[in-house]
Amino acid sequence: MTSETKAKIAIAGGGLLGRLLAWRLSQRNLDITLFEAGELSMPGGACWTAAGMISPLSELVNSEKQVYTQGLQSLNLWSDWSRLLEQQSGSAVEFRRAGSVLVAHGKDRSELVQFLRELQGKLGESAREQVQPLDAKSLAKLEPALHSFEQGLYLRGEADINNHRLLPVLLHVLRENGVKLRERTKVNCAPGRILLAQGDEAFDGVIDCRGLGAKGQIEGLRGVRGEVMVVESREVVLQRPVRLLHPRYKLYAVPRSDGRTVIGATEIESEDMSPISVRSSMELSSALYSLNPAFAEARILETRVNCRPATMDNMPVIQNEQGLIRVNGLYRHGYLLAPAVVKQVENLVAQQLLQVV
Numbered sequence: 116m117t118s119e120t121k122a123k124i125a126i127a128g129g130g131l132l133g134r135l136l137a138w139r140l141s142q143r144n145l146d147i148t149l150f151e152a153g154e155l156s157m158p159g160g161a162c163w164t165a166a167g168m169i170s171p172l173s174e175l176v177n178s179e180k181q182v183y184t185q186g187l188q189s190l191n192l193w194s195d196w197s198r199l200l201e202q203q204s205g206s207a208v209e210f211r212r213a214g215s216v217l218v219a220h221g222k223d224r225s226e227l228v229q230f231l232r233e234l235q236g237k238l239g240e241s242a243r244e245q246v247q248p249l250d251a252k253s254l255a256k257l258e259p260a261l262h263s264f265e266q267g268l269y270l271r272g273e274a275d276i277n278n279h280r281l282l283p284v285l286l287h288v289l290r291e292n293g294v295k296l297r298e299r300t301k302v303n304c305a306p307g308r309i310l311l312a313q314g315d316e317a318f319d320g321v322i323d324c325r326g327l328g329a330k331g332q333i334e335g336l337r338g339v340r341g342e343v344m345v346v347e348s349r350e351v352v353l354q355r356p357v358r359l360l361h362p363r364y365k366l367y368a369v370p371r372s373d374g375r376t377v378i379g380a381t382e383i384e385s386e387d388m389s390p391i392s393v394r395s396s397m398e399l400s401s402a403l404y405s406l407n408p409a410f411a412e413a414r415i416l417e418t419r420v421n422c423r424p425a426t427m428d429n430m431p432v433i434q435n436e437q438g439l440i441r442v443n444g445l446y447r448h449g450y451l452l453a454p455a456v457v458k459q460v461e462n463l464v465a466q467q468l469l470q471v472v
């Protein structure tokens with residue numbers, strides 16, 4: 116195809132999936148338009164609220180094996196894609212593959228045993244190769260701030276990415292690559308058409324990445340509320356994501372390079388987008404304090420609430436018909452699964468376009 120006859124692709128939704136897909140497809144000879152209901156510089160989707168953990172092992176315990184296998188695939192893709200994005204933008208996206216640490220207080224020791232048992236149940240003996248038990252000494256060496264814990268587990272293959280760096284970097288590269296950006300533009304999707312308040316626009320292919328905005332178009336799509344707090348501490352420095360296992364309450368703390376730590380825990384079956392509750396903020400704060408009492412002096416900079424787009428079985432969904440691909444349901448696994456899912460969609464787009472030209 117010549118530049119005048121480039122295939123026209125519309126992507127609805129400028130969150131995590133929409134940006135990644137627009138970036139990947141903009142490297143092919145395609146004319147891409149990205150529609151976003153809100154502001155691209157301040158994403159309103161779950162992608163901005165998220166903690167950015169890429170944790171195939173931690174998530175496997177409560178998920179299907181596919182989440183683990185696609186998670187491993189994504190981990191390798193993130194490693195290449197983050198390097199490429201940094202080269203293309205000249206800015207860091209802070210993809211960190213330093214593993215993650217799980218700890219439990221003495222009385223909850225059985226939580227660590229149970230976690231390992233469940234992993235072994237799903238992965239067999241290979242679980243042991245991927246999980247290193249830590250005693251007090253090895254734990255304090257790996258994560259000095261966790262010196263009061265007697266035991267833990269080190270999941271050395273896990274990673275995380277700073278979404279507040281990644282999403283602006285993607286936006287920058289989309290601009291550089293000539294993607295047409297149409298923000299503050301709420302759309303609906305149909306095969307080969309984007310439906311706008313002022314009328315329809317025709318495209319060779321439409322990809323619906325609207326997350327919860329596609330509710331009603333994907334059977335059973337629902338929102339699952341999550342709450343995070345961003346704290347800043349001069350006293351406590353974590354090196355990698357840490358999860359505190361507790362029978363009732365599971366805290367995660369993800370340190371950023373700027374001294375901030377994103378903490379979260381809650382998963383609530385509700386589409387309520389109202390601000391964080393007093394109960395949640397107290398539970399988050401006290402769990403954080405129990406990681407290291409010096410967190411008491413940390414400053415709460417921000418709280419964020421959003422809803423994860425989830426299907427009935429909490430697994431991603433890709434629906435493919437000529438002229439329209441819908442991709443959704445990344446649930447609590449957007450960063451964990453997006454690259455693997457995006458790869459699948461890229462292949463579908465290529466197949467569809469072969470039929471068009």
Ligand SMILES: Cc1cc2nc3c(=O)[nH]c(=O)nc-3n(C[C@H](O)[C@H](O)[C@H](O)COP(=O)(O)OP(=O)(O)OC[C@H]3O[C@@H](n4cnc5c(N)ncnc54)[C@H](O)[C@@H]3O)c2cc1C
Binds near residue numbers: 129169328444
């Ligand atoms: C508290 C919390 C913590 C999380 N932590 C993690 C984590 O650590 N690791 C992990 O892997 N995942 C995590 N997630 C999940 C992850 O954020 C989501 O799975 C991911 O953001 C889904 O990506 P998406 O692109 O499908 O949807 P979104 O990121 O929600 O993006 C959808 C976009 O579509 C736009 N849109 C909606 N309707 C329209 C319309 N009609 N027209 C145009 N645009 C529209 C929205 O404005 C939005 O920008 C977390 C989520 C939450 C809420």
